Amino acid sequence: MVVRQLINDPAGFVPEALEGLSRAHPDLIRWHEDPAYVVRAGDRAKPKVALVSGGGSGHEPLHTGFVGEGMLDAAVPGAVFASPTAFQVKAAITAADRGRGVLLIVKNYTGDVLNFRIAAELAADEGVEVATVLVDDDLATDGQEEGGPGRRGTAAVVAVEKICGAAAERGATLAELVKLGTRVAGSARTLALALESCTQPGQSRPSFELPGDEVEFGVGIHGEHGIGRRPFGPARELVPQLAAPIVEALGLGRGDGVLAIVNGLGATHALELSVVHRELAAFLDGAGIRLDRSLVGSYVTSLDMRGCSITLVRADEELTGLWDAPVRTPALTW
Template sequence: MKKLINEPDAVVDEMLEGMVAAHPGLRRLEGTEVVVRADAPVEGKVGIVTGGGSGHEPTHAGYIGDGMLDGAAAGEVFTSPTADQLSEMIQACDGGEGVFCVVKNYEGDVMNFETAIEMAEMEADTDVEYVVVDDDVAVEDSLYTSGRRGVAGTIFVHKVAGAMAHRGADLAEIERVAEKANDRVGTMGTALTSCVTPEKGEPTFDLGEDEIELGIGIHGEPGTERTEVMSADEITDHLAEAVLEDLDPAEGAEVATIVNGMGGTPLMELYVVNRRLQELLEDRGLETWNARVGDYMTSLDMMGCSITVLELDDELKELLAAPAETPGLTVTEG
């Protein structure tokens, strides 16, 4: 397998250098794989941070900027960041009002964040709260995870927490909206091909030429089933129906959606999926207020996509519509 990399063990370091070189609003904490806003800490605002394994770009550091994240810690590919680096990030993003962490539900991430939070509280007396995002409706208790996994719905949690912090809310208010978004969002994904890690250089799992995997995790963790190749419409129906069954949105509810690419699928195909998704939502009497299509949380070079549906209320809509400017997501005024 061919990749645009140098030494596999340098890929995270070199990627972060390339990100910071492209985006002047980002700064790397020296000697770490932590990226923060260039002007961090922002005085008088709760800092919003996240972190996790690399290989999911633009997740995580791609959502740093005004109205979203203050910091993101990058682990090695598909590996949690260390508690030391997470603690350093938390302390670097505390502008006096405390720090809120958005943690995806993987055992290593949760454990290292919990340790890091204790360290930051002990070492710097930082007030910290956190949410554990578990939007993947496919499976419970997967590889690396007790309970449900945290996947692309996390982008919505970043957005609402970031907007809430930007308008001056305190930790408790931010925790409330982050929990609300997590309660009201569901995601399910599919893989057409396996991802290939730089280290291993070959597929993480075997998938036949005529097979796809439904319910796949973003590290290639097993999903719900393997089936024969299906059409885009059939796949969309399968994913969207599983999400809606879990979410059970109110009749006539407004929703925000993401058709998320896994890294190796072209935008053309994601739009084909979005066409069917929007048709299906309309048939169900749901109203799409905002539809995102693109690579938001990838799995290296995996071909495939995930579908995310968030059931809105007025507060969530207002927070999603608030301006944000980051490398991976921009929302403009009005």
Template sequence: MKKLINSPDTVVADFLEGMALAHPTSLRIDHENRVVLRGTPKDEGKVAIVSGGGSGHEPLHGGYVGRGMLDAACAGEVFTSPVPDQMQAATKAVDRGAGVLYIVKNYTGDVMNFDMAAELADAEDDIAVRQVITNDDVAVEDSTFTAGRRGVGGTVLVEKIAGAAAEEGRSLEEVAEVAERVNACARSMGMALTPVTVPANGKPSFELGDDEIEIGIGIHGEPGRRREPVASAREIAEKLLDPILAELPGEGPVLLMVNGMGATPLIELYIMAKEASQVLAERGVEVSRHMVGELITSLDMAGCSITLLRLDDELTALWDAPVHSPALHWSADDIQE
């Protein structure tokens, strides 16, 4: 195993220290509880948004903490849910009297632990909590760590749009409603060129031949739909988009997100963005917003995922609203630029 780490045991603590050093004013990190917080607290009376999950998907979730997005992110061990105590600490740190929304990817451990944290917040701290479970992956029903569909790339979109709704001063019910709507309108599918190596295991989590790719892979290397021979970017775009389009509800323009799995060069992601845009144009789907980059990853896996979100005017306006986090950042005057 070749990785830039000190020891498998210290990966999460070390990376959080690095985040704190790299973002000394915009982030504040509670190292004891492994919670990433905004450097300056948000205003009184605003709904707070908390997410989190296993580490290894960076920049998700800590990289999305900032004005217009998350208030806190809980970091579990690599590919392992954080525990309810972490979530309770995050909840207490960010609540400003308007309640807290949890954004939870649909993996059994995360769902169970965030559920317990919501009960603790209610019973011990008298904080109102609502939860939204993301489950946008069309690849498989049920999986290694999941009952039902997995939460993947759509989670980034839920965090951005719910964050914008909270920043506008909407109520907890309203922010939860829009988060649910984004999840309901988002569909994703991923593929791998290479397997992922978890530091504690030291070996690839599955085997993939020199001429093989896996279609429908999960963000922990969970099995996908099928293995296939290497294909062109154009063919891969079709293999991901056709199942997504078959499940995408509604009509009208979409947001296209092309995401790298952690070890995918940006030049390849731009090529995938071109091919995905062309496939969508041929299918009669208008793309009105784009996002390309490594946004929700799987350690050192090479590959990509595509997410589509069906937009309406409200979701578009919330998407365009300013965001100031380490990993997603734009200003009001960028939109017209």
């Protein structure tokens, strides 16, 4: 089988897609072509801390689909699976800033961490108050040696952006948002599995091949290896293998509540994600853990990868209240 995509050419893929996104949502976002970033459309007079995130493309709707009221003020896309430049991030900070400081939400990858840090320094030189929340929720990369890159950042970033976005609209200060975002990231862990690899734009073959009887367990959102290969099986056997280690890592027990994200990696059908959610709910029921809120869909993708991730966030009244607050973005609205 040859994999083909609905694109023009790989080099123009991301900018052309973002032009297309902005034409679908002129009321919500504005696409700035060079340097490349997406910023909220319309009136930005209300004083509030601005939220900026970003990273490599290929994970859409993350992050550009989360720009809008109640979530991000700007998102900075790199090329596919490549960090945006510090210059881009700096431009987005300047565009998003409303004079109350800027919160950067950064997934833990070396390139992103570096470029967002340089951008923060450049912005600080111009008098903009900038602070960062690092998201490092991928349990497959836990327990590395000291001084290593640490856990990768994956789908928990949606919870950090949503919850901090709501708090920012309510007037939280930059210091309060750093504390809140760090708390959300620290209360969240994710595990993913792939049934099939992704294919880079313009390539006709997947990045890796999986035998028909194995899944890539603990896969990263760029197709990175995680924990290793495991036998394929029915959802009722695979889901507990994802959920149980998260429950353990977060120390969740009977009577605790969670916010759950069941996330498709790109080519997973809605019916399959619903089955995964059913199995997750059954697993949590069995453990006496309350499923306070669920988000089920393809939100943090890895191009056209087949598979899913499960994220659990330890919930409390403050977090669920902020989660429930209104949001109006291309990919998340309620």
